[in-house]
Amino acid sequence: MSSSIAVSAQGPEHAPQAEQLAKKLGLPRAQPGRHYELLLHCCDTGLELVDKREKKQKRTVRVDFAKGQAAHRRRQQKKEMLVRAVGITEGMPPAVIDATGGLGRDSFILATSGCRVQTFEQVPLIGALLEDGLQRARLHPETKKIAERITLIQEDARITLQRMQRTGQKTDVVYLDPMFPKRQKSALVKKELQLLHILAKKDTQPDRLFLAALQAARLRVVVKRPVKSSTLTELPPSHSITGKTIRFDVYMI
Numbered sequence: 001m002s003s004s005i006a007v008s009a010q011g012p013e014h015a016p017q018a019e020q021l022a023k024k025l026g027l028p029r030a031q032p033g034r035h036y037e038l039l040l041h042c043c044d045t046g047l048e049l050v051d052k053r054e055k056k057q058k059r060t061v062r063v064d065f066a067k068g069q070a071a072h073r074r075r076q077q078k079k080e081m082l083v084r085a086v087g088i089t090e091g092m093p094p095a096v097i098d099a100t101g102g103l104g105r106d107s108f109i110l111a112t113s114g115c116r117v118q119t120f121e122q123v124p125l126i127g128a129l130l131e132d133g134l135q136r137a138r139l140h141p142e143t144k145k146i147a148e149r150i151t152l153i154q155e156d157a158r159i160t161l162q163r164m165q166r167t168g169q170k171t172d173v174v175y176l177d178p179m180f181p182k183r184q185k186s187a188l189v190k191k192e193l194q195l196l197h198i199l200a201k202k203d204t205q206p207d208r209l210f211l212a213a214l215q216a217a218r219l220r221v222v223v224k225r226p227v228k229s230s231t232l233t234e235l236p237p238s239h240s241i242t243g244k245t246i247r248f249d250v251y252m253i
């Protein structure tokens, strides 16, 4: 992560949270009068990441499952390609490991469909944003039950997948949404994805994650890809569910 980044607080009541986060993430507290490219800001509405690299266009990312696109997708969940790809049938939601949690949108859709989801996120700052969003969702009457189906584990998913392989333990489905290659156009212009690109580790070895996933899944592994991209490895999927910009490759076990 090359950007300068610090933790700030909206007011004195948010200072203890900011202190705690700065310590946990190994980041400095923001100093008055200093410019930072990114600010992790503790405020009344929760934790947000403020991108201040472009003066004219301040952009903010926070995880909010009760409002906006997440709420819309929650209401539309049955139509989601992801739900079909994972193979969710009425009354039989599979247990899912989401090995690439990010900002949790896909995990939330799966949990909305009834799945118990173990979500992994290896970048501490992204994990902090997701944890904050989940905590607020657990307090909101509309999202409480859904958020309670999600367990966030802030570490490299390969550690758990490889342990499962050693102990012969399985989950129903493993879902992977590795970072797409960087492009100027398409969905990647979305602010969340641009920021994820800055924060996420460069080499996450998604092919190795995929191989570990194949060993840990009982029913299927699902991989999200840009629609025109090659498959993650040479192994051909059993089938794909294709949309306008993305595709889900499904590997039946």
Ligand SMILES: C[S@@+](CC[C@H](N)C(=O)[O-])C[C@H]1O[C@@H](n2cnc3c(N)ncnc32)[C@H](O)[C@@H]1O
Binding pocket: 099, 100, 101, 102, 103, 104, 105, 106, 107, 120, 121, 122, 123, 126, 155, 156, 157, 158, 177, 178, 179, 180, 196, 200, 201, 204, 209
């Ligand atoms: C494209 S984003 C996922 C977006 C997510 N599906 C969503 O709905 O918000 C990929 C994320 O996976 C994380 N990641 C990649 N490899 C990982 C691994 N081995 N273990 C845990 N997290 C990983 C990255 O840090 C990044 O945040």
